[in-house]
Amino acid sequence: METITLVLTLLVAVVASGLIARMLPFPVPRPLVQIALGAAVGLVADWRVTLDPDIFFLLFLPPLLFLDGWRIPREDLFKDGSTILELALGLVVFTVLGMGFFIHWMIPAMPLAVAFALAAVVSPTDPIAVSAIAQRTPIPKRMMHILEGESLLNDASGLVCLRFAVAAALTGAFSLGDAALNFLWVAIGGIAVGAGLTWLVGWSKAALTRRLGEESGSQILISLLIPFGAYLVAEHLHCSGILAAVAAGLTMGFVEARGNALAATRIRRTTVWDMIQFTANGTIFVLLGEQLPTILAGAADTVRVTGHHEPWWLAIYVVAINVGLAGLRFAWVWLSFRLTLLRRPESRARPNWRIIGAMSFAGVRGAITLAGVLTLPLAMKDGAPFPARDLAIFLAMGVIILSLIAASIGLPLMMRGLEMPAEPSGEAEIDAARIAAAEAAIAEIERTQHRLAEGRKDADAYVAVAARLMDVYRERIDQQTTEPEQMALLRRDQGIERELRLAALKAERGEIFRRVRDRELGSEAARKLVRELDLSETRLAV
Structure with a gap:
């Protein structure tokens, strides 16, 4: 003991x-x-x-x-x-x-x-x-x-x-x-x-x-x-x-x-x-x-x-x-x-x-x-x-x-005040990797959409959803290939958007906990919703 x-x-x-x-x-x-x-x-x-x-x-x-x-x-x-x-x-x-x-x-x-x-x-x-x-x-x-x-x-x-x-x-x-x-x-x-x-x-x-x-x-x-x-x-x-x-x-x-x-x-x-x-x-x-x-x-x-x-x-x-x-x-x-x-x-x-x-x-x-x-x-x-x-x-x-x-x-x-030699930031590698990953995602979405929609009556739904997802990835590629001036404005807008998203996530989480306290929502469902919000907030914090 x-x-x-x-x-x-x-x-x-x-x-x-x-x-x-x-x-x-x-x-x-x-x-x-x-x-x-x-x-x-x-x-x-x-x-x-x-x-x-x-x-x-x-x-x-x-x-x-x-x-x-x-x-x-x-x-x-x-x-x-x-x-x-x-x-x-x-x-x-x-x-x-x-x-x-x-x-x-x-x-x-x-x-x-x-x-x-x-x-x-x-x-x-x-x-x-x-x-x-x-x-x-x-x-x-x-x-x-x-x-x-x-x-x-x-x-x-x-x-x-x-x-x-x-x-x-x-x-x-x-x-x-x-x-x-x-x-x-x-x-x-x-x-x-x-x-x-x-x-x-x-x-x-x-x-x-x-x-x-x-x-x-x-x-x-x-x-x-x-x-x-x-x-x-x-x-x-x-x-x-x-x-x-x-x-x-x-x-x-x-x-x-x-x-x-x-x-x-x-x-x-x-x-x-x-x-x-x-x-x-x-x-x-x-x-x-x-x-x-x-x-x-x-x-x-x-x-x-x-x-x-x-x-x-x-x-x-x-x-x-x-x-x-x-x-x-x-x-x-x-x-x-x-x-x-x-x-x-x-x-x-x-x-x-x-x-x-x-x-x-x-x-x-x-x-x-x-x-x-x-x-x-x-x-x-x-x-x-x-x-x-x-x-x-x-x-x-x-x-x-x-x-x-x-x-x-x-x-x-x-x-304190020591000027170090410039170190490579690795931003170029990160941007290139993001573009390559987005291109791979677009190609895979297109292949999977054709495979799943083949012979189905609701094939149009697969085409519409795939097009919407591919547009998201194309927008991501466009963001990585913009000019430096545009990138500076984009980073500013992304910073504003991040602050607004964090405030919104906090409000969502607060409402969920309020419903749990008032017994309007079960604890298991609340855990699932809070985990989704936590993962979203973690992605924004990176």
């Missing part, structure tokens, strides 16, 4: 975080509010959640990473693939080496292998935290896609570095060749498992649907099970379950491009996934905050490991690690951008320092960092306590909170 009460309390805290974030007079990212609420829950209530890293990874990361991979624009991901790989692989290794030596130099009491382990868990950026920051800060689309792609792929490289750092701490031995081979197996195997499983499920689902028909509930449940299945199979094969979940999401985008699912399934599935994303994101940060009192309670003992007695030394170390991470990230991003420009002889532009600074501030750490540091073993092989484990956990938590605060303050300042 206590566990159920705790879960419900965490969910209430997630809901309350949104209300508090909107009530504050100054913009504060929701993750910081959620961490504060989680810390309040941990202080007020006598509850302590013991985070099992394996369970934490399994419950939260697969669905969220799967959804991010599913929804990220694949063409943008592949267009900036070289930059993303430079950040997701090269920057992680660069950060682990640089921060490992820096942390060991700054805190000699922390063994070098443990310092490398700490550097490995703070090197990957967190896709959940990046997305949460972006909700309050207007980040250019291309930059956001690079950040999302980096944070989706750098977890595997960071966790592999962590695995070998822990092995070196336990055994005192390290093999670069074994590490490289293991990384290849972990990465390639994880991607293959995720992509293969998703393709197999998609093919099987399509074959069964053609034979038996489609049931929306089952289709939605299958989409929920795919990331967990990919993660578990990959981990069983000692591959990266995180990369398997990401690859499954990317493959799901290709599978769904076939358009086999019913419209009702897509609408309901989107709603379910939006709810899961909101709930899981919030719960992760509330749990991070709930761990904070426990970590701070041991601060007095933890600081003694560093050779000091004043707790404020821990704050100095946290700030120093964040500054070091930002400096290494700034240097690597600058170098990456320079190499990208050199590969394009037609471009003589130099990297914009503010863009590089924004990319550096956007290196936010989150749940993966905390879950990774909690995987540090409790004891060595001889039974002795694992050296500086509590210190590593404290510093990792400090890095998470400070990186969120720095991004919340630094990103808006960096982005």
Whole structure:
């Protein structure tokens, strides 16, 4: 019963975080509010959640990473693939080496292998935290896609570095060749498992649907099970379950491009996934905050490991690690951008320092960092306590909170008044697709009308209805092929029409609810009518 009460309390805290974030007079990212609420829950209530890293990874990361991979624009991901790989692989290794030596130099009491382990868990950026920051800060689309792609792929490289750092701490031995081979197996195997499983499920689902028909509930449940299945199979094969979940999401985008699912399934599935994303994101940060009192309670003992007695030394170390991470990230991003420009002889532009600074501030750490540091073993092989484990956990938590605060303050300042290079709007592609779709609809209406009306006495009715529908589509084509001046007037008229239609829909909905309250209309009929109005309003809002 206590566990159920705790879960419900965490969910209430997630809901309350949104209300508090909107009530504050100054913009504060929701993750910081959620961490504060989680810390309040941990202080007020006598509850302590013991985070099992394996369970934490399994419950939260697969669905969220799967959804991010599913929804990220694949063409943008592949267009900036070289930059993303430079950040997701090269920057992680660069950060682990640089921060490992820096942390060991700054805190000699922390063994070098443990310092490398700490550097490995703070090197990957967190896709959940990046997305949460972006909700309050207007980040250019291309930059956001690079950040999302980096944070989706750098977890595997960071966790592999962590695995070998822990092995070196336990055994005192390290093999670069074994590490490289293991990384290849972990990465390639994880991607293959995720992509293969998703393709197999998609093919099987399509074959069964053609034979038996489609049931929306089952289709939605299958989409929920795919990331967990990919993660578990990959981990069983000692591959990266995180990369398997990401690859499954990317493959799901290709599978769904076939358009086999019913419209009702897509609408309901989107709603379910939006709810899961909101709930899981919030719960992760509330749990991070709930761990904070426990970590701070041991601060007095933890600081003694560093050779000091004043707790404020821990704050100095946290700030120093964040500054070091930002400096290494700034240097690597600058170098990456320079190499990208050199590969394009037609471009003589130099990297914009503010863009590089924004990319550096956007290196936010989150749940993966905390879950990774909690995987540090409790004891060595001889039974002795694992050296500086509590210190590593404290510093990792400090890095998470400070990186969120720095991004919340630094990103808006960096982005304010920054003129970004013009990005293709894609309007031409959208207009061309609308015209092609309308032409395909006209051709299909004409074919279907001839087929249905053949040999019928009321053939004229089919001809009249088909002509009316084809006129609607021809009008849509004419709207997409008008002159720019006419398009400006048309957009103005469409804006006016949209406002009038929204007002009319609101009035319709109000009248339906009034009839329900006055028992002039049944609830089932009202639900049907309201859903029709809601779908119409959703189309206008897009």
